[in-house]
Amino acid sequence: MTAPTPRRAVLVAALAAATAATAATVPGGGTRAAAATAARASGRTVDNRFWYSYGHWAAGTHQGTTAVGGTRPGLEMASAVGRTEYADPHTGRRATWEYATWTSPLHRSTVPATEAIASWNARTPAGSWIRIELRGTYTDGTATPWYTMARWASGEADIRRTSVDGQSDGRSTVWTDTLALDPAAAAGGLRLAAWQLRLTLHRKPGAAAGPTVWLAGAMASDVPDRFTVPASTPSGAARELAVPRYSQEIHAGRYPQYDNGGEAWCSPTSSQMVVEFWGGRADATDLAWVDSRYSDPQVCHAARSTYDAAYKGCGNWPFNAAYAATYRGLGGLVTRLGSLTDLETLIAAGIPVITSQSFRQEELTGAGYGTAGHLMTVIGFTAAGDVIANDPNSPDNPSVRRVYKRAEWETIWLRTKRQAAGGKTASGSGGICYLYGPARPGAAQLAALRSVGVL
Numbered sequence: 001m002t003a004p005t006p007r008r009a010v011l012v013a014a015l016a017a018a019t020a021a022t023a024a025t026v027p028g029g030g031t032r033a034a035a036a037t038a039a040r041a042s043g044r045t046v047d048n049r050f051w052y053s054y055g056h057w058a059a060g061t062h063q064g065t066t067a068v069g070g071t072r073p074g075l076e077m078a079s080a081v082g083r084t085e086y087a088d089p090h091t092g093r094r095a096t097w098e099y100a101t102w103t104s105p106l107h108r109s110t111v112p113a114t115e116a117i118a119s120w121n122a123r124t125p126a127g128s129w130i131r132i133e134l135r136g137t138y139t140d141g142t143a144t145p146w147y148t149m150a151r152w153a154s155g156e157a158d159i160r161r162t163s164v165d166g167q168s169d170g171r172s173t174v175w176t177d178t179l180a181l182d183p184a185a186a187a188g189g190l191r192l193a194a195w196q197l198r199l200t201l202h203r204k205p206g207a208a209a210g211p212t213v214w215l216a217g218a219m220a221s222d223v224p225d226r227f228t229v230p231a232s233t234p235s236g237a238a239r240e241l242a243v244p245r246y247s248q249e250i251h252a253g254r255y256p257q258y259d260n261g262g263e264a265w266c267s268p269t270s271s272q273m274v275v276e277f278w279g280g281r282a283d284a285t286d287l288a289w290v291d292s293r294y295s296d297p298q299v300c301h302a303a304r305s306t307y308d309a310a311y312k313g314c315g316n317w318p319f320n321a322a323y324a325a326t327y328r329g330l331g332g333l334v335t336r337l338g339s340l341t342d343l344e345t346l347i348a349a350g351i352p353v354i355t356s357q358s359f360r361q362e363e364l365t366g367a368g369y370g371t372a373g374h375l376m377t378v379i380g381f382t383a384a385g386d387v388i389a390n391d392p393n394s395p396d397n398p399s400v401r402r403v404y405k406r407a408e409w410e411t412i413w414l415r416t417k418r419q420a421a422g423g424k425t426a427s428g429s430g431g432i433c434y435l436y437g438p439a440r441p442g443a444a445q446l447a448a449l450r451s452v453g454v455l
Helices: 007-020 029-041 054-058 184-185 262-277 295-305 317-323 340-348 407-415 443-451
Strands: 044-050 059-062 064-069 074-077 082-087 094-105 107-113 116-121 128-138 147-152 172-175 180-183 192-203 211-220 329-336 353-359 371-381 385-388 402-404 417-419 425-427 432-438
Touching: 044 107, 044 329, 054 064, 059 417, 064 094, 074 094, 074 192, 107 184, 107 211, 107 402, 116 128, 116 147, 116 192, 116 317, 116 371, 128 211, 147 172, 147 317, 184 385, 192 211, 211 329, 262 295, 262 317, 262 353, 262 371, 295 317, 317 329, 317 425, 340 353, 340 371, 340 407, 340 443, 385 407, 402 407, 432 443
Parallel strands: none
Antiparallel strands: 044 211, 059 094, 064 074, 074 211, 082 094, 094 192, 107 192, 116 180, 116 211, 128 147, 128 192, 172 180, 329 432, 353 371, 353 432, 371 385, 385 402, 417 425
């Protein structure tokens, strides 16, 4: 049960408060607002674009990078185009790195967006790391700066994995893992019409090997402010996936340097459940640092491997997806889905889904707690359409499996606004989820992912 950053909560509340007050005062706001309304009327609120094939990597602009083929195509360094010094703000260490860059083609979003969240899957051998940047094009034709969405490595020996605070151009801001339009700009109808990624691959000078990136892209969205959502109709098909059950609560107080376990570890605990469902296993070397007295050491490893040194927690959404992809043959990404019908489609194809939701205790029957932000794993549906979830906010592993009422669960997951305790307006995730699975999906899995708009 991890509360979202105060920055996310402030962002959503500020957007809500500013909408009515600002729409009439922003120059051109009426035209932009009408365009945004038209896009919503089409029913589209989410646009996904990911690069992962050899053809994808061959496109774009290469400066020292090259596309590589094989069973899992990717992007690698062919030759360094320069050197840079990076002073790690979290360790104080300075080091010189050589680098190469790849800039994606410009992607024109099918949804003029208020938010964008990047995802990536990569291997970073010792002595290497990657920087992920995103630049948006506004609907007025101007562009954002190149925003750093992450400095990332799978380990901690070279740099500390981190988001970058304090980035803004006065119309958009990076809030940990999300690029979001500022309240006045969004209220006036300004949107992101297009975007690009830039990947900078770093390695120690003279090293023979550097990072390999297998997937990169982003989800852009414009989910309307809403306290409630239309109820979806159950499919009537009961299915439950055999996903391992792990409790976050048995780890309470463990490893303060990785946010102290317990309620802070819902995201990595959920990630580990799904990683293991797909056959991912941490080896003895990866787990050697964990105190031998601790049960489920792989959950501790997941927390360490998703920890964001700037956020000071394990709840960075893309960091969790990137962690899943460090296991052989697995991929992961962050997106939004539109209904429980989408989740039923994925479950029917054998794909469990990690979802983000927030609620007061009385809003979710049987939970026994309330939360400002929590990750759990949907593993199936009953014949009546109720949600079967592995909820890590449980006292022990056997009690992780829960059944939640469909309408309650759909609302707390898909809404963007809610009434918190005391009557204050707070944020909701708007359908955020993590999708992990084989890097080469089977036919049924591929069809399901396409059906819900991910690929």
